[in-house]
Every structure is written in structure tokens, then in C-alpha cells.
Amino acid sequence: HIHIHIPSVSISTSHSYPYRASFLASFAHFLVRSFRFPGGESYMDLCHRLSPLVLEIERTRRPVVVISHLSTLQALYAYFKAVPVHLAPTLKVKRHSLIILHPHIYGWKETNIDIDNYIQRRQTKTNATTL
Numbered sequence: 001h002i003h004i005h006i007p008s009v010s011i012s013t014s015h016s017y018p019y020r021a022s023f024l025a026s027f028a029h030f031l032v033r034s035f036r037f038p039g040g041e042s043y044m045d046l047c048h049r050l051s052p053l054v055l056e057i058e059r060t061r062r063p064v065v066v067i068s069h070l071s072t073l074q075a076l077y078a079y080f081k082a083v084p085v086h087l088a089p090t091l092k093v094k095r096h097s098l099i100i101l102h103p104h105i106y107g108w109k110e111t112n113i114d115i116d117n118y119i120q121r122r123q124t125k126t127n128a129t130t131l
Contacts, residue, residue, distance in 0.1 A: 043089060047075050054079055080108055 041049075050072065057064050057076075066076060070093060078088035080101055093099070100111040 043071065043075070044085075046071060047085060047088075050075055050079075081110075082107065 054076070057066075066073065068076075071089070073093045074088045074091045075085075077083070077091055077093060077099065078085065083091065094112070094114070096115045098113040098115060100113070101108040102111070103109075
């Protein structure tokens, strides 16, 4: 269970009105790989922490299931699909979906399954057979 920790940050103005530091998110957008939130970690820190997991996945001969936060999934997906690290945070990973990567001669063959649609089809099929 690996994710980027982004703590809540409050700043006081000269009028002593506390407000959320939304400018941090704007600034982080430009330096997404190296920006470290106060008390948190950068995207590169996350990638560094994932290195042992990636090595374990590569050594494994059996199927591996990874259920995690978006940033972790983006980093792993980028690695296995040979996408440059600086593009990893922009990768689209659909929520409630299953991405299956099969080893292939020229990289990885990808299959996507939308879990929500799959469950709806199964329920519809079950309801139709019981009527």
C-alpha cells in the first residue's frame, strides 16, 4: 500500500486569516516530479520507493495484482509501458478498471476491463434469467 503523502498546509496572511495553500498545488503542477510538499514526498521519492516492488514483480513468474492509489498505479504503468517518468503523472488510469499486462515479444500486451460495466452486465444477465 504505497501512496504520495500530501499533508494539509495552512498559511497566515498579514491579516492573520488562515487559508489553504492552494498555490502549492499550482507550483507543484510545474515541478510535479521533484516538488516535495511540506512533510510529504515528491513523485521521484515515490518512484524510488517503488523500485524494490518493481524488481519483485519482474522476478515473479505468477500473476501479480496491484491495488493502489492513482499515483502509484501511474508510476508502475509508466515503467512497464516504457513511458518517460516525467509523463507518468499525466497518464490516464481509469477508476474501477482492471489493466492486464501480458509479456509480449515487443513489450507488453494490454487488456482493459471496466469493472463497473462488467458487474452491471452480470447483474442484468442474472436478473433476466430469474424472471
